[in-house]
Amino acid sequence: MSSPLADEPVEPADEGAEPLTDDEYAEYLAELGPVWEVVDDHHLEATYEFDDFADALAFTNEIGELAEAEGHHPDLHLSWGEVGVEMWSHDIGGLHESDFVMAARMDRIYDGDGGD
Template sequence: MAQLLTETEIQERLIQIGGWTRDGKILHCERKFKDFIEAIAFVNQLVDPAEIAGHHPDLEISYNKVTISLTTHDAGGLTEKDFQLAQTISELK
């Protein structure tokens, strides 16, 4: 099982990735697109990185807006896995 990060580690990593916010034990990022088709195309880009990492985000799609949430459920909070996948997602266009 992945090890939970300390509060200090979480704060340091949040600064490093940018564009993500934290709500307790969950990281969130919201991306907006021109339309639904572009939003779905972005979501489709998430599949391979999530599968490779063996770590899957919770997704909410509302027309042209995609909200991504990350937490390590089996560890009960934020781990390195969440921040690694957040960084990968941040690099997607």
């Protein structure tokens, strides 16, 4: 089951916004799947596992479609049976609520609750 966070809008950070603090992002992180972690109070990272390269590639393509539709693009690392994801808001140099919304949507796609 996906997080309700996945239903929230992806909105850019307001001009002059600061990245979320660890206290602020802890609530969002708790709503994500267990693959996600915050690294250096700067970005989200996850590794999704698949049975083969084709499934990993298909997931990567779905994430690409999501990113293009929302105008918010993660760094993706495709390898056999794995897709690594790094997500942060480049314009504020750290984490924003929209990063967690995107992560929740990636979880939803991975879980098969809305990837098509």
